[in-house]
Every structure is written in structure tokens, then in C-alpha cells.
Amino acid sequence: MIVEVCTASLDSALTAERAGANRIELCAELGVGGITPSAGLFKQVKAHTSLPVHVLIRPRSGDFTYTDTEFDVILADVAQFKAMGAEGIVCGILNKDHSLDIGRTEKVLEKCEGLSFTFHRAFDWIPDPLHGFQLLQDMGVNTLLSSGKAPSALQGLPLLKEIHNNAVTTMVMPGAGINPDNVRQFSDAGFKALHLSGSVMQNNSVVHDGISLMGSELLSETHIATADYAKLKAVVQSVKE
Numbered sequence: 001m002i003v004e005v006c007t008a009s010l011d012s013a014l015t016a017e018r019a020g021a022n023r024i025e026l027c028a029e030l031g032v033g034g035i036t037p038s039a040g041l042f043k044q045v046k047a048h049t050s051l052p053v054h055v056l057i058r059p060r061s062g063d064f065t066y067t068d069t070e071f072d073v074i075l076a077d078v079a080q081f082k083a084m085g086a087e088g089i090v091c092g093i094l095n096k097d098h099s100l101d102i103g104r105t106e107k108v109l110e111k112c113e114g115l116s117f118t119f120h121r122a123f124d125w126i127p128d129p130l131h132g133f134q135l136l137q138d139m140g141v142n143t144l145l146s147s148g149k150a151p152s153a154l155q156g157l158p159l160l161k162e163i164h165n166n167a168v169t170t171m172v173m174p175g176a177g178i179n180p181d182n183v184r185q186f187s188d189a190g191f192k193a194l195h196l197s198g199s200v201m202q203n204n205s206v207v208h209d210g211i212s213l214m215g216s217e218l219l220s221e222t223h224i225a226t227a228d229y230a231k232l233k234a235v236v237q238s239v240k241e
Contacts, residue, residue, distance in 0.1 A: 002193035004054070004173065006034065013045045016198075023052045025090055025118075030197060032061035032219065033121070036077050039084065046085060054088030054118060055081045057108075062224045064094040064122040071104060078111040088115050090145070092122025100132050102139075109139060118143040121175065124150075133163050137170040145175050145195055152177030153194075154185065161189055 005016035006025045013024050026045055027034035035058045045053055059066070059073045066074065071093075078089055089112045093101040109117055119136050123146045126132035136144060146163070148156020153174040164172045174186050175195030186194050218225045 001187055001191070002173075004175075004193060004195045006030070006175075006195060006197040007045075008034070008037070010041065010044045010048060012197075012199075013049050013051070017049045017051050019198075021051060023054060023087075024049070025054045025056060025195065027056035027058075027090075029061070030199065034058060035061060039080065042081060042084060042086070052087035054090050054116065055086045056120070057081070057089055057091040058120075060224060061219065063221055064092050064125070065096050065101075066093060066104075074108065075111055078108060082112070082115055086115065088118060088142075090118040090120050092120040094122055094125060098125040098127060100126055100135055102135060105136075105141075106139060109141070116142045118145055118173070120145045121147060124148070124156075129159060129163065130166065133166060133170070133172075137166075137168065141170050143171045143173050143193065145173050147174065147176035150176075154178075154182050157185065157189065160191075164189070164191060 002022045003020070004023045004025055005021040006027060007013045007016055008028050008030050013026070016024055024045065026037050026042060028037045028041070029035050034056045036056060042053065042055060057074055057077045059070050059077070074091065078091070081089065089108070091108050093104045093108065095101050105119070119141050123129065123132060123144060129149060133144060144163070146156070146160060147153045148159035150156030150159070153160065153176045160172060160174050171193055172191060173193040173195050174191055178186065178194055178196040183194065
């Protein structure tokens with residue numbers, strides 16, 4: 001079985017390799033579901049590990065419906081990491097109604113020619129998962145990462161099994177909440193790959209007396225933070241008059 005470990009640091013990538021993982025999904029900011037990692041992190045992981053690296057391409061947190069400019073960034077990031085030696089790309093793009101964005105997914109696949117392509121857990125928002133999976137399989141997607149439309153892959157195991165039974169050319173890779181206590185249920189069910197971060201929270205500094213710098217009000221799965229022209233213009237004008 002392929003064990004793919006989702007990592008957001010060089011330290012975690014090194015740990016994954018020592019533990020015997022087969023592959024790394026490289027991203028940043030696990031707490032928001034992952035976003036595109038830096039080129040510097042990718043270079044360091046490639047330099048210090050021997051594992052294949054699949055790179056998450058997601059320009060921001062939130063939903064998976066992107067503006068034209070965001071999609072341009074996605075295509076540019078795919079081209080960059082492909083040129084830098086990534087073995088695979090991980091991405092997922094939906095329409096506003098959460099149906100699969102077929103046109104844009106096909107464009108990303110074209111950019112990924114020669115690389116493995118995984119459609120990630122954006123799939124778990126698709127209203128009709130069996131139809132969505134068939135569309136992805138017909139496109140030539142190599143791997144589907146999914147929790148079976150549930151908070152954890154264990155809870156979504158019935159749907160994951162159903163999708164797996166319809167898989168011919170696309171590998172179904174369960175992910176979300178996989179741990180040593182439940183992993184055998186996935187191998188026993190016949191899955192050939194699984195995805196986990198294996199993360200634990202560890203103390204990194206002493207408690208501080210300062211203010212929080214985390215903008216929790218900017219985290220949403222239905223809204224995105226964008227610059228407001230009127231606000232910016234008013235500030236610029238007031239200081240440059």
C-alpha cells in the first residue's frame with residue numbers, strides 16, 4: 001500500500017521518510033486544509049529527501065471556486081513546480097454550485113502532462129460523488145483523495161468503498177483522520193493508497209503577553225478576503241494630498 005504523508009515543513013518531510021512513507025504531499029498551512037507551499041520549501045524537501053513529492057496547488061484557503069486571476073496563478077504554479085522537478089500535482093476546482101469545474105480541471109491536467117495528478121478533497125463538496133468520480137476518471141485523473149464526504153475517512157468508508165468499486169483507472173485514496181487504530185480497516189477493504197499527516201501539536205514557544213496576530217475573521221469556507229478599492233483609495237488619498 002502507498003502511504004502518502006501530507007507535510008508542511010522540511011522537518012515533517014524528514015520524519016515521513018524515516019517512518020517509511022512512500023510519498024509526500026507538500027503544502028503549507030495544514031490548519032486551513034493546505035495551500036500552495038513556497039518554492040524554497042519544495043527545493044529543500046527535494047534536496048534532503050529521496051521521496052516523490054506531489055505539490056498541493058491551492059492559491060488560498062476557503063472554497064475551491066476561483067477567479068480568473070486566481071486560476072492564472074494556479075496554472076503558473078503548476079508550471080513552476082513541474083519545471084522544478086515535482087513528481088505530481090494535487091489540485092481541485094469547483095463551480096459556484098460545488099459541481100466539478102470540468103473545463104478548468106482539464107486545463108490543469110494539460111499543464112500536468114507527464115506528472116501524476118490527484119484531485120483533492122474538494123471532491124467531498126461535490127453533490128453527486130459517483131457522477132463526479134466518473135467524470136474525473138474519464139478525464140484521466142490518476143488519484144482521487146477523499147474522505148467519502150464525511151468528517152473522517154472512517155465515517156465515509158461506505159461511500160469510499162462504493163467509489164472504489166467503480167474505479168478502473170483512477171486510484172481512490174482515503175484521507176482524513178487515518179491513524180494506527182483504524183488503518184487496517186482501509187487495507188482490509190482493498191484500498192491501495194492512503195493519505196495522512198500524522199500530526200501532533202507540540203509547544204514551540206512560551207505563552208506571550210502580546211495580542212493575537214491570527215485573523216480568524218478572515219477564515220471562511222464561503223467568503224474570501226479581497227482588497228476593497230474604496231477603502232484603499234481613501235487611505236492613499238488622505239496621506240498623499
